[in-house]
Amino acid sequence: MRKLILTAALLTAGFCAVAQNNLITNIKARKTISLNGTWQYIVDPYETGFYDYRYKELREDQPDAYWNTDVQKDRSEKKEHGYTDKLTLQVPGDWNHQKPEFVYYEGTIWYKKSFDYAKSSGNSKYFLYFGAVNYRADIYLNGKKLGMHKGGFTPFNFEIPESLLKPTGNFLVVKVDNKRGADEVPTLNTDWWNYGGITRDVKLVEMPQTFIQDYVIQLRKAHAGMAGSKTPLAEGWVKLNHQPAANESITIEIPELKIKKQITATDQLTKLVVSLPKVQLWSPSQPKLYKVLVSTTADKVEDKIGFRTIEAQGKQVLLNGKPLFMRGISIHGEIPQDVRRAYSEADARQLLGQARDLGCNMVRLAHYPHDETMTRLADSLGIVVWSEIPVYWTINFGSAEVLEKAKAQLNEMITRDHNRASVIIWSVGNETPVSAVRTNFMKSLITAAREMDNTRMISAALEVNYNSGKNLNIVDDPLGEFVDLVAFNEYLGWYGGLPDKCRTTNWATSYNKPLFISEMGAGAKEGFHADSLTRFSEEYQAWFYREQIAMLKRMPDNYVGISPWVLADFRSPKRNNPVYQEGWNRKGLYDDKGNKKQAFYLLKAYYAEMEKKYPQQK
Incomplete structure (x- = not known):
């Protein structure tokens, strides 16, 4: 099971953050390949591919585990599961609307996707990113478990050991279980449909060894309504996936405002304050967004951000x-x-x-x-x-x-x-x-x-x-x-x-x-x-x-x-x-x-x- 690590950091008088240790944000701006499309599946209401007959989780090396290949080593090997193009589902998408027999289904379905991936010549890190899976997701690549996530509506990602990712014939399996539970969030009783499946995008993400994991750039509250009296300030932080080297710098750019500010990374998470002269505030009547670039010597990410205050x-x-x-x-x-x-x-x-x-x-x-x-x-x-x-x-x-x-x-x-x-x-x-x-x-x-x-x-x-x-x-x-x-x-x-x-x-x-x-x-x-x-x-x-x-x-x-x-x-x-x-x-x-x-x-x-x-x- 993935362990959730929460790190609290007091960044400024106006902004605090608790950031999930391994969630990469703004995934749309990263180097990715889509794993959306047609996936094979196995319906497993008794979770036979996950538990043995004593209801204990199968060992990773057991051939009957559904996360392992369904291809026989030889004709005498026993295989009691198989993925086939006769049984497919589209990802992203809930299973309920794709097959009549799944309208009310609550339980486990195993998804399988084969893919090839040519690694870059440089030194990179690789992640599997899921926009959402409802409700519990167990993720396996080439027979190895990467992790587990609970929560049907929020994103998560797991790092892929570089030795595990192959140029051809990668075997990605996701066990999806949407059963409701008294001790889950949400609980047993809701007034909406319990759509099961891999319901949002799946991407393979390639990142440099040292990269920008997350960042916040928001307008400081104290400058609400001070048009012309003071220069508005944006503040926040940049989080790296590593402890910075001595004198390692982070650059914040907002080209339209002719802003380019370089700050020295003080820790894995570094606070920032940026002056925004002549900024046009975001509002329903004028939803102004600015291109914002956050970069280091190894990584660069682009976003569109609006600046406004709310209180x-x-x-x-x-x-x-x-x-x-x-x-x-x-x-x-x-x-x-x-x-x-x-x-x-x-x-x-x-x-x-x-x-x-x-x-x-x-x-x-x-x-x-x-x-x-x-x-x-x-x-x-x-x-x-x-x-x-x-x-x-x-x-x-x-x-x-x-x-x-x-x-x-x-x-x-x-x-x-x-x-x-x-x-x-x-x-x-x-x-x-x-x-x-x-x-x-x-x-x-x-x-x-x-x-x-x-x-x-x-x-x-x-x-x-x-x-x-x-x-x-x-x-x-x-x-x-x-x-x-x-x-x-x-x-x-x-x-x-x-x-x-x-x-x-x-x-x-x-x-x-x-x-x-x-x-x-x-x-x-x-x-x-x-x-x-x-x-x-x-x-x-x-x-x-x-x-x-x-x-x-x-x-x-x-x-x-x-x-x-x-x-x-x-x-x-x-x-x-x-x-x-x-x-x-x-x-x-x-x-x-x-x-x-x-x-x-x-x-x-x-x-x-x-x-x-x-x-x-x-």
Whole structure:
């Protein structure tokens, strides 16, 4: 099992980091070959290729282990497994949508890919990189185990011993197990489809022996709103994969701003501060990105980074020192018309394009980190992002092991995207039931998130006290003391009462912080029309939105936005009405074929009003 090593380093007064020891960031800018495409597979529900008949893990050299070759040494050798072109799956991609027999499958599938690789003449290091595998991945190359990773939505990589990589006939095997577990993150009970498989890109990465592993370059908070009064400063750090030699230097370049700064590497992780005169700040109305080059004598990496500040101050959220109202929508990482997990740039363009058509300047990427193409495209489009780990509902809050699993996913999410200007909120969970044990668990995650990155807001979807007084609901979840943004989910008119209940309901929070509605919504089957009292009709959903929007117009003055549930209908095994759901959560404003429901136009009109009220943040 790969051991996760966390190293905390206080870098500046405004930025701390805890970086995963071996995760290489900005993989798109590295020298890679794609291992996407057609993979052979073996279905193994009893995990025969992993355990012996006493249920002990097979030894590496045992020929019946499915990570070993299926080719007989001679005709007498016993082989009870085999990979064939008759059984193939496409990578990236979940297995559920590729074969009818896998729609509900939860268990183990072995993936196998053969490839050739001509090494460079120079002295290099080699890594296998996976954008995501759901849920547990055991990685083997040419019969040798490289490592294991848990977590279905975050990236990981393993170094390949140079002697193991062959010019021809490499035999890569990935054991993928998507079984749900009580002590996993997420846990047994969720309201989304458990898509299994190698769901994001697989790449072979070639790096120099000494290379830039990770870096952060972000605008210092203290300069928000100081246009012209002081020169803004970017600060952060560069992390090398090695202890630097004496006088080894790191160069930071931003050509458009005519900036080229050389710093001496003081350790494996070196802090930096860069003056940014005449910088144009990133915002939804002007999503300016700069080419940034980070280099050493041995390595060079290029990125596109936007510079902006974000903070919760009093009752407001300030973007570049100005109030931000978030016209949001919650999104699942799913392409409904294909009934599959989203992974590509085309998928990101569909989902974010639909959000823009609605009038959004914000998306909540629920309930797990989405593919990196989403956050990078959001950078380009000027859409702010709430990014979340799948600490969802009834996690085992009393388990130290579960807490470490959650921290590992939090770390991988932040490490991958800490240079994305669009990401303004790290969320540590959703609708977790209040208890002292749960609050301590969640507080630990919040503390860890701030140690990794305190330039962004930290939040979670909190619980609501619906018994605080007549017609008044108060968000007084004790976790609110520790978050920057007080966010909550509410479904008045869908769960509990009818939509007209909104007419007499008011909201408040016991915390002097910005208030954000992270979910609200009602189900409707597109094309089903009836009177407004009929559940699952478009008319009922439209009535729900009309009443909700009227209620929103009398929210308290710390109300800073909303991300209704949800952009599009999505698959869920919990939704089993045989007429209106059929395994779909129907709260989408788009249906599973991309058709807009009546409620879409009501929310779009409300967002047009709010855009006029906050014109500086289109």
